[in-house]
Amino acid sequence: MNNVIDYTAEDCLKGWSCIGQPEPCFYEGVVKLAPFNSNDRYAGIVEVCHNGYWGTICTDSLTRSWSEKNAHIACWNVIDPVTQTKPYSGALNSVILSTLPKSNQVSQSVPIHYRSVVCDGTEVTFANCSQISTNTSACTHDYDAAVVCRQNSNDNDVRLVGSITDGQGAVEMNVGTYGWVRLCPGAFDLSGVCNKLGYTSTNYETYT
Numbered sequence: 001m002n003n004v005i006d007y008t009a010e011d012c013l014k015g016w017s018c019i020g021q022p023e024p025c026f027y028e029g030v031v032k033l034a035p036f037n038s039n040d041r042y043a044g045i046v047e048v049c050h051n052g053y054w055g056t057i058c059t060d061s062l063t064r065s066w067s068e069k070n071a072h073i074a075c076w077n078v079i080d081p082v083t084q085t086k087p088y089s090g091a092l093n094s095v096i097l098s099t100l101p102k103s104n105q106v107s108q109s110v111p112i113h114y115r116s117v118v119c120d121g122t123e124v125t126f127a128n129c130s131q132i133s134t135n136t137s138a139c140t141h142d143y144d145a146a147v148v149c150r151q152n153s154n155d156n157d158v159r160l161v162g163s164i165t166d167g168q169g170a171v172e173m174n175v176g177t178y179g180w181v182r183l184c185p186g187a188f189d190l191s192g193v194c195n196k197l198g199y200t201s202t203n204y205e206t207y208t
Contacts, residue, residue, distance in 0.1 A: 022111050025049035029125035031077040033147070034106050042088065043095075043148040045106055046074045048113055048126060055113035056106060057126070058139030059096050066145045068094050069121035070129075075149035077125060088149040092159040093197045095146040105141045112136040112144075148197050150174075158183075158196050 032054065033044030047054040057074075059066040071091035080087050118131035126132060150157050155176050160169030171193055172180040 022053040022055065022109060024052055025054050026052075027079075029077060029127055030079050031074050032081075033078060033149070036146075042150075043146070045144050045146045047106070047110070048074075048077075050113040053111060055111035056141065057117055057145040058112045058115035058136050059143045059145050066094050066096055066117070067119075070094060070117055070119045070126075070145070071147040071149075072121050073119050073123055073126055073129070074145070074147050078149060090150050091147050092150045092157055093148040095148065096143060106144065108141065110141070112139045112141070115139050117145075158193050160197065 027049055028051075030049045032047050032049075033041070034047055035041055035044040046057050048057065057066075057070075068091060071094035075088040075091045076086065078086065078088055113136070114126065114132050114134060115136050116131060116133045117126060117129055119126070119129035123129050150159070155174055157174040159172050159174075159180070171183045173183055175181045
């Protein structure tokens with residue numbers, strides 16, 4: 001094998017430098033996040049293990065079919081590589097990569113496994129969702145699906161609810177034993193909400 005691009009997944013696992021090759025994985029349906037930055041392990045592009053390789057999910061460029069219910073399935077299936085546990089109880093928000101800087105994109109060598117995924121939020125893995133397509137020929141990484149996951153038993157988490165538009169919705173906070181509580185714009189400083197949800201800007205607008 002004179003060309004590194006010809007190396008197989010097995011070669012990569014033996015320690016070869018497989019530049020340009022998809023990253024191999026072992027457990028079908030397991031999810032990992034490609035972080036937006038090194039400080040946010042809980043927020044990133046969704047990569048799912050399928051047919052032995054990690055790959056992304058393409059949201060439909062017209063309907064933007066990536067919902068909070070889909071995001072829940074992604075977060076529930078994230079495995080911590082160190083502890084081999086599932087650290088997240090669900091999603092705080094669903095994100096479409098086109099709303100973020102291009103620098104957040106994954107490498108072009110990463111395959112796109114699925115598109116137009118529609119889940120009801122109760123499925124075990126994406127393979128169980130009512131609608132899922134492997135026809136990704138028209139997809140690009142511009143519309144990769146991303147999430148902001150919610151850690152287990154983490155007070156003061158925030159989420160957006162009640163809107164089909166990405167990045168908009170009523171703001172709720174997890175207040176311990178009270179559960180999720182709706183925040184009123186005039187009663188709280190909302191400038192940090194956007195960053196907490198994984199967005200790069202602190203700018204926000206309020207709606208009634």
